[in-house]
Amino acid sequence: MSAAPNLVDLRELAVRLAIAAGEELLARQRSLSIDAAGVETKSSANDPVSAADRASEKLIVDGLTAARPGDGLLGEEGASRVTRTGLTWVIDPLDGTVNYLYGRLDWSVSIAVEDENGALVGAVHQPRTGTTWSAVRDAGAFRDDQRLGSLRQASLESALVATGFSYLPDRRAEQAALLQDLLPVVRDIRRGGSAALDLCSVADGTADAYYEHLIQPWDIAAGALIAREAGAAVVRGPVFPQGILAAAPSVAAPLEELLTRRSV
Secondary structure (H helix, E strand, C coil): CCCCCCCHHHHHHHHHHHHHHHHHHHHCCCCCCCCCCCCCCCCCCCCCCCCHHHHHCCCCHHHHHHHHHCCCCEEEECCCCCCCCCEEEEEEEEEHHHHHCCCCCCCCEEEEEEECCCEEEEEEECCCCCCEEEECCCEEEEEECCEEEHHHCCCHHCCCECCCCCCCCCHHHHHHHHHHHHHHHEEECCCCCCCCHHHHHCCCCCCCEEEECCCCCHHHHHHHHHHHHHCEEEECEEEEEEEEHCCHHHHHHHHHHHHCCCCC
């Protein structure tokens, strides 16, 4: 039986590879745009994927394979390997591809490692600002070297709420209808374009809540752990079977109640 992994080492590996992938993406960004050759689409015409996404994932996978060859892999761009150690790395090599291709700031690299109980370690790196968020289960969350916690005790009426939208037109129409109920009763809405960064914004208090009704595991594996370890309530399950709600504890219950009045 193999020894239990050193969680500090796993965190350092996730952070190191996220930063390295961010450097690769920055180098490639200068030659890419939303209309560049080699930019393809996935679930819809609004859901792009580029050679940069794939290069970032390859860099991360190569690094994990060298350091942890027995661990499993699950990556947005197709990386897949069955675990032999009980640990699986969940990788979003470029969260916020549209922002990346438009030259905006809000895109990130997200890397988590999970065991049978969920995320064990997570790291989210924002290359354009050089900021890195990370967490270890039951050991707290950090923005760079600053420990996170003590979230603002907001009311629903004073809450700044982040969200994201589907790439599918019918889903977007449903989500827009939900906003008609939500927008009049909160401080304001933000749509950043990177679920990983939205979750980190809840963790560091630059948003009071984030929700999305349809999301992929690689989008949230690291960010949800970071938000939870910073003190946020993170809701999955029956209400959000394919989505997530993360919020300061004072906001979570009333926001969840409001969001469940209209199913999307």
